[in-house]
Amino acid sequence: MGEQLPVVSLFSGAGGLDLAVERADAEPLVGADPGSGLLRVSVATDYNEPALATLKANFDSTATLTGDIRTTPTEQILATAGLRPEEPVLVVGGPPCTPFSKSGFWLEQKRESRDPNASLLDEYVRVVRESRPEAFVLENVQGLTYKTHKAQFERLLKGLGELGYNPQWKVLLAADYGVPQLRRRVFVVGRRDGKKFEFPEPTHSGWSERDRTIDTTKIPHVTAAQAFADLPRLVRASTEEIVDGQYGELAAEVPPGQNYLWHTERYGGRNHFEWRSRYWTFLLRLDPNRPSTTLQAQPGPWVGPFHWENVKTANGDQRVRRLRVNEMLRLMSFPDDFKIDGTRADVQRQLGNAVPLELGKAVVRALMDQLGYLSPSHTAREVIFA
Incomplete structure (x- = not known):
């Protein structure tokens, strides 16, 4: 060199x-x-x-x-x-x-x-x-x-x-x-x-x-599923990864690639929110067949993108989980061994x-x-x- x-x-x-x-x-x-x-x-x-x-x-x-x-x-x-x-x-x-x-x-x-x-x-x-x-x-x-x-x-x-x-x-x-x-x-x-x-x-x-x-x-866009393909699958989610609380149950029902709009009168959810009453990222979940939306630096507790798969709480309830560090590194195309x-x-x-x-x-x-x-x-x- x-x-x-x-x-x-x-x-x-x-x-x-x-x-x-x-x-x-x-x-x-x-x-x-x-x-x-x-x-x-x-x-x-x-x-x-x-x-x-x-x-x-x-x-x-x-x-x-x-x-x-x-x-x-x-x-x-x-x-x-x-x-x-x-x-x-x-x-x-x-x-x-x-x-x-x-x-x-x-x-x-x-x-x-x-x-x-x-x-x-x-x-x-x-x-x-x-x-x-x-x-x-x-x-x-x-x-x-x-x-x-x-x-x-x-x-x-x-x-x-x-x-x-x-x-x-x-x-x-x-x-x-x-x-x-x-x-x-x-x-x-x-x-x-x-x-x-x-x-x-x-x-x-x-x-x-x-x-x-x-x-x-x-070349086709790299999808989130492709990015995560060879990452280890963890059976349990940590407490800080689980999206629970006020909108925990609603978030878990949102399909991959959808957001809070799923729970409006125009979609198949619970008709809980008014149309276009929140930011697009509210309760947003990744679509495994597309690239991720922008990774937010300082998201609120209900701001995605969240993973498309649910996890179970200690009580057996289905909940959305936040992205893990190795997944965020992949979405930023950073090397896996990058230290933070x-x-x-x-x-x-x-x-x-x-x-x-x-x-x-x-x-x-x-x-x-x-x-x-x-x-x-x-x-x-x-x-x-x-």
Whole structure:
């Protein structure tokens, strides 16, 4: 292995995009190929120490820097990595998406795009301006592109454009790149030389909530059942996995792929809820024959997706169960041996905020191809879970 190319990671979280960076030249096989080590995350930054603890457990050679990016000088970030301006090949990162997420629209300040955390986009621009990487990759929730946040998004693009990076953006569906999850993320990518970045073509195809057209020349979307196929089957569920309480019985009666709407007058359930009175994810269950819906970072007690199979309580009652850690790793296309400490809720919070590995790999690999560090010889192959 030759000299590794240095990368600066901002808002690193549990390290989803960092993992994609370090495995960018790996074949598109989930957990099976770590790549040759072309890129190395030299420094990872975040204000959340538990997330950086996860990153440290999985990235032995990465220096970490804990703190608020708004009070962390770029010079300190580079010094922690042992780098000077223009030496990073990439700056990557996803500023916290809460200000732009649909799940926060119940707050007036978020609907009106007045969340103070939105300024973190400006901090990303600041680090790019002062570190001058060869290229950058920024990702965020699709909501950043909505009209509600037009001013912030345009300011971001303008700021990066004024630096000469010619930023290009696109909303990508993770399932189109081999991830067993219907998760949409926006990526903004730019090059210091000003050349236009071309986003990678999808390798997989299948129907989603917006597109019922299937490209039969591509690999079918990976389903949840395929993702879980070789995982161990546990007879008993832990207490924290069981969905019980007020809606426990109703949830257990919802068929795979359905949600609370099953219990309205239009479907075959109990006619307990009004039509469209809840979020789509309320009592939502996985369809084993389709990719999962988006894995939520901080779901309420009745928010899915839940597993399609029921489990029995100590009293013999049928109940829905929440997804297990190994299942969530599969839905994010993370390797099975990825280490995350904490409770099941801690794991879901970190994974739900992360970039799915195969989606991140596709973008970073395309960028490295176009920068001339890789030959464009990576072809789509059936995703193998190992």
